[in-house]
Amino acid sequence: MSLEKELLALAVDVAYEAGQLAHRRRSEGVSIAATKSVLADIVTEADREVELLIRERLAEARPDDGFLGEESGAAPGLTGASGVTWVVDPIDGTVNYAFGIPVYAVSIAAVTGDPDPAHWTGLAGAVFAPALGEMFTAARGEGAHVGNERLQVQEPAGDAGALLATGFGYDPATHAGDIARLSRVMPLARDIRRLGAASLDLSFVAAGRLDGYFERGLNPWDHAAAGLIVQEAGGRFGGPGGQTASPTMTIAAAPGLFARIERALDD
Ligand code: LIP
Numbered sequence: 001m002s003l004e005k006e007l008l009a010l011a012v013d014v015a016y017e018a019g020q021l022a023h024r025r026r027s028e029g030v031s032i033a034a035t036k037s038v039l040a041d042i043v044t045e046a047d048r049e050v051e052l053l054i055r056e057r058l059a060e061a062r063p064d065d066g067f068l069g070e071e072s073g074a075a076p077g078l079t080g081a082s083g084v085t086w087v088v089d090p091i092d093g094t095v096n097y098a099f100g101i102p103v104y105a106v107s108i109a110a111v112t113g114d115p116d117p118a119h120w121t122g123l124a125g126a127v128f129a130p131a132l133g134e135m136f137t138a139a140r141g142e143g144a145h146v147g148n149e150r151l152q153v154q155e156p157a158g159d160a161g162a163l164l165a166t167g168f169g170y171d172p173a174t175h176a177g178d179i180a181r182l183s184r185v186m187p188l189a190r191d192i193r194r195l196g197a198a199s200l201d202l203s204f205v206a207a208g209r210l211d212g213y214f215e216r217g218l219n220p221w222d223h224a225a226a227g228l229i230v231q232e233a234g235g236r237f238g239g240p241g242g243q244t245a246s247p248t249m250t251i252a253a254a255p256g257l258f259a260r261i262e263r264a265l266d267d
Helices: 001-030 045-061 095-099 170-186 196-208 220-232 255-266
Strands: 030-037 041-043 066-069 084-091 105-112 121-129 134-139 145-146 162-165 189-193 213-214 236-238 250-254
Touching: 001 045, 001 084, 001 105, 001 121, 001 134, 030 045, 041 045, 041 095, 041 189, 045 066, 045 084, 045 105, 066 236, 084 095, 084 196, 084 220, 105 220, 121 196, 121 220, 134 196, 134 220, 145 220, 162 170, 162 196, 170 189, 170 213, 170 236, 170 255, 196 213, 196 220, 196 250, 213 255, 220 250, 250 255
Parallel strands: 066 084, 162 189, 162 213
Antiparallel strands: 030 041, 084 105, 105 121, 121 134, 134 145, 213 250, 236 250
């Protein structure tokens, strides 16, 4: 078995167990543990519990790997001795999760190189949405899937425009800029969706459920797994002007639409 397939198998098993825990905790009631960057940037007790479970399972299976998680940060030595680092968002879509909106996912990615999107190479990624019962996966060079179904992005069909998704940061001071960017992209769109979980926005682009997605302010763990899923589904993923995805901007779509979104954002 290739390293990519071995890492994906582990990511799927751990994402499934972690997702079941998150789903169970949601049904029991969710408490906000703290606010982070601004009042709207919350973390729940479940975020922390789920990330601890993921960290423990991965360390049991591959003790020489590095770890970078949204809630607990980096293991000692960002890049483990093995050269593989796990980049984890335990509950992507935290606000949805806290409000009881069933659009959230466990995102687990294995990368090599510095755990920085500008330098890493994604090897495997799993995005598990327990409330939806869907597991999105990709291993480098092996394609992308939801369950056993192979994924392939598509350019928008017809003349009605593209179904696009985006998001807005937690900091109210950033909303005017985000809305200005949305207004520049809107002429490309038939409609807009704001799902609230970047890993699912991206996975839905890979699955052809969205034509494209763009968002400012994402963190590496938001897109580490689903960015690979988009690429393995034939999509283009990254930032404007050939840059890698970063908090400055993340775009995902089939190549032609990607270029049109990129130009609209730059107008
Ligand atoms: C969220 C992203 C979402 C974005 C939110 C937040 P979190 O990640 O998935 O797309 O709009 O601001 O960054 O905080 O739920 O892991």
